[in-house]
Amino acid sequence: MSVLAVAEHRNGELRDVSFELLTAGRELADAAGADLHVAVISGDAEAFAEELNREGVDAIHAVTYGDEFNHDVYVQAIEALAADLDPTFLLAPNSVNGLDYAPAIAESLDLPLVTDVIDLAYDDGLVATREMYGSKVETTIEVDGDRAAVTVRPTEWPPAEGLGDAEIGVVDVAIDESAIGSTITGFEEAAEGDVNLEDAEFIVSIGRGIEEEENLELIEELCEVTGATMGSSRPIVDNDWLPDNRQVGQSGAVVTPDVYIAIGISGAVQHVAGMKGSDTIIAINTDPNAPIFDIADYGIVGDLFEVVPALIEEFE
Amino acid sequence: MKVLVTVKEVAQVEDEFEIADREIAAQSLDYDLNEWDDYAIEEGVGMVEDGVADEVVSVTVGPERSEETIRMALAKGVDRAIRVWDDSLEAAELLDPSAKAKILEAVVEDEAPDLVLTGVQADDDAFGATGVTLAERIGFQWAAVVNDLDLDADADVAHVHRELEGGVDEVTDVELPAVLTIQTGINEPRYASLRGIRQAQRKELDVRGLDDLGLDGSIADGPLTLTEMYEPETESDATIWEGDAGETAGNLAEYLRDRGVIDA
Ligand SMILES: Cc1cc2nc3c(=O)[nH]c(=O)nc-3n(C[C@H](O)[C@H](O)[C@H](O)COP(=O)(O)OP(=O)(O)OC[C@H]3O[C@@H](n4cnc5c(N)ncnc54)[C@H](O)[C@@H]3O)c2cc1C
Numbered sequence: 001m002s003v004l005a006v007a008e009h010r011n012g013e014l015r016d017v018s019f020e021l022l023t024a025g026r027e028l029a030d031a032a033g034a035d036l037h038v039a040v041i042s043g044d045a046e047a048f049a050e051e052l053n054r055e056g057v058d059a060i061h062a063v064t065y066g067d068e069f070n071h072d073v074y075v076q077a078i079e080a081l082a083a084d085l086d087p088t089f090l091l092a093p094n095s096v097n098g099l100d101y102a103p104a105i106a107e108s109l110d111l112p113l114v115t116d117v118i119d120l121a122y123d124d125g126l127v128a129t130r131e132m133y134g135s136k137v138e139t140t141i142e143v144d145g146d147r148a149a150v151t152v153r154p155t156e157w158p159p160a161e162g163l164g165d166a167e168i169g170v171v172d173v174a175i176d177e178s179a180i181g182s183t184i185t186g187f188e189e190a191a192e193g194d195v196n197l198e199d200a201e202f203i204v205s206i207g208r209g210i211e212e213e214e215n216l217e218l219i220e221e222l223c224e225v226t227g228a229t230m231g232s233s234r235p236i237v238d239n240d241w242l243p244d245n246r247q248v249g250q251s252g253a254v255v256t257p258d259v260y261i262a263i264g265i266s267g268a269v270q271h272v273a274g275m276k277g278s279d280t281i282i283a284i285n286t287d288p289n290a291p292i293f294d295i296a297d298y299g300i301v302g303d304l305f306e307v308v309p310a311l312i313e314e315f316e
Numbered sequence: 317m318k319v320l321v322t323v324k325e326v327a328q329v330e331d332e333f334e335i336a337d338r339e340i341a342a343q344s345l346d347y348d349l350n351e352w353d354d355y356a357i358e359e360g361v362g363m364v365e366d367g368v369a370d371e372v373v374s375v376t377v378g379p380e381r382s383e384e385t386i387r388m389a390l391a392k393g394v395d396r397a398i399r400v401w402d403d404s405l406e407a408a409e410l411l412d413p414s415a416k417a418k419i420l421e422a423v424v425e426d427e428a429p430d431l432v433l434t435g436v437q438a439d440d441d442a443f444g445a446t447g448v449t450l451a452e453r454i455g456f457q458w459a460a461v462v463n464d465l466d467l468d469a470d471a472d473v474a475h476v477h478r479e480l481e482g483g484v485d486e487v488t489d490v491e492l493p494a495v496l497t498i499q500t501g502i503n504e505p506r507y508a509s510l511r512g513i514r515q516a517q518r519k520e521l522d523v524r525g526l527d528d529l530g531l532d533g534s535i536a537d538g539p540l541t542l543t544e545m546y547e548p549e550t551e552s553d554a555t556i557w558e559g560d561a562g563e564t565a566g567n568l569a570e571y572l573r574d575r576g577v578i579d580a
Binding site for chain 1: 327328329331333335338340410412413414417436439440441442443444445446447448449451452453457458459460461477478479480481482483484485486487488489490491494497500501504538539540541542543544545546547548550551552554555556557560561562564565566567568569571572575577578
């Protein structure tokens with residue numbers, strides 16, 4: 001029996017989630033009495049394999065084809081490895097690239113797929129925990145049958161540490177280039193904007209609770225009287241109410257201010273990914289069950305249209 | 317060029333809710349068009365308006381209630397709509413991505429689109445897997461999390477940006493036919509106009525059962541079983557300031573002054 005975890009890298013570096021996958025994979029392998037195999041595909045795969053040789057890893061397979069991620073290459077490489085290893089469980093990161101290949105490989109190997117998993121257990125079968133309804137509820141899902149593919153939410157497992165004694169092998173997979181239907185032509189970084197949220201010490205961030213573009217004036221005024229820098233959750237930027245560089249989160253800025261005030265923001269995982277490193281988090285939200293309160297140090301359960309004007313008054 | 321847009325009606329949970337039998341009571345649920353699909357619809361409708369595509373059709377797997385949502389897609393400019401449903405699907409608590417893809421695959425076979433647009437994920441169960449699973453099943457190319465799309469129909473290629481983590485876009489050429497999963501922010505979804513809403517009433521909304529598609533109810537017996545649903549134990553150790561707006565704002569102001577982040 002084996003668990004096969006597929007590492008992720010970009011721009012010459014393994015991403016943190018790769019090491020978290022090793023921990024999740026080792027736990028699952030222990031519970032199921034399996035070996036932990038790791039695949040690392042493309043880029044400097046051999047060097048990555050050395051780095052992935054952490055405690056608990058039994059074997060690492062480096063597929064040296066191509067540079068950056070390409071889902072067709074990943075699917076073909078994993079198919080080839082699976083033909084050889086016959087893995088019981090396939091683990092991939094629930095990242096943007098994970099979502100670009102994991103469903104395809106699960107379908108092609110006929111594996112049931114559970115995505116964005118935050119906990120895994122094995123009890124004669126796989127039991128996965130995942131959230132629903134914007135993190136308001138958790139669910140457990142039992143997988144019938146012996147096998148499964150799972151994508152694992154980043155930062156839920158600690159990274160694997162220590163030097164391992166895995167067997168490292170370079171695998172020569174014959175990639176069928178005629179089956180590659182997408183070609184990556186480059187990468188683009190978001191343009192720099194008027195502020196650098198990453199440097200800000202005090203951020204007031206606004207979410208969909210603001211309802212209308214006109215209402216943003218209220219938050220602008222709060223920032224003015226307090227000297228805070230304004231950030232936002234994604235919907236505000238999607239609506240073009242604020243420029244791209246104001247977005248905090250997985251696909252925006254990762255910020256680490258002394259104080260982060262989240263106003264009318266629910267605390268979706270992709271938002272939290274960008275601000276959980278703040279020293280002090282303060283949430284203002286009408287919903288006492290909003291997930292943002294789970295990571296907040298201070299909170300006000302209340303209507304921003306009442307609390308913010310009162311706050312502005314305090315500083316005038 | 318024909319575009320198929322997959323659309324889902326999603327449930328949003330109100331602030332106060334109860335869970336019974338692995339479900340949230342209906343009175344605490346509000347139904348709406350999935351946010352990501354709204355952007356996919358706009359992208360598809362825009363292609364017809366720009367003369368890049370000839371027809372845009374929407375497909376949803378959902379009960380009768382979801383027709384409100386489908387009418388919204390029609391009102392926004394989708395040419396016609398298909399809704400697939402079956403009592404066996406009603407009974408299934410959880411449809412896995414593969415089951416959804418099998419149903420959509422049957423619709424793709426009937427409709428023969430050149431391009432399928434889905435949302436990145438559905439707001440309620442957030443599996444984020446249906447589009448890519450479908451692509452694999454039907455042998456289309458694909459790209460997940462697309463936040464920029466420029467279709468070159470003559471060259472049969474979609475020039476896309478995939479939104480990676482940390483504000484970096486991957487720039488990729490995808491051969492057609494393809495499935496693209498559309499990210500929010502790619503465009504500005506329109507509101508349905510009054511005229512659009514009136515026209516939507518006259519547009520074709522084709523309801524199909526699983527047998528019409530050559531499938532049967534066994535599709536609902538997927539490998540995933542939802543065994544528990546519960547409110548997560550709060551990990552919060554936040555200090556909640558109590559009182560009216562004036563009092564809580566006073567607490568917060570005092571904290572900010574003590575903390576030294578405010579000069580005033
Ligand atoms: C691939 C991917 C990448 C993403 N990247 C990001 C990202 O980088 N950043 C990001 O933010 N999101 C990102 N998202 C989106 C994310 O999943 C959420 O949809 C988004 O963060 C929700 O924003 P919100 O909290 O402002 O809105 P909602 O979730 O709608 O929350 C609004 C909140 O406001 C509260 N509220 C309403 N009225 C009031 C009032 N009067 N007073 C006080 N509170 C009120 C509500 O109780 C609610 O909690 C991404 C999603 C995907 C799939």
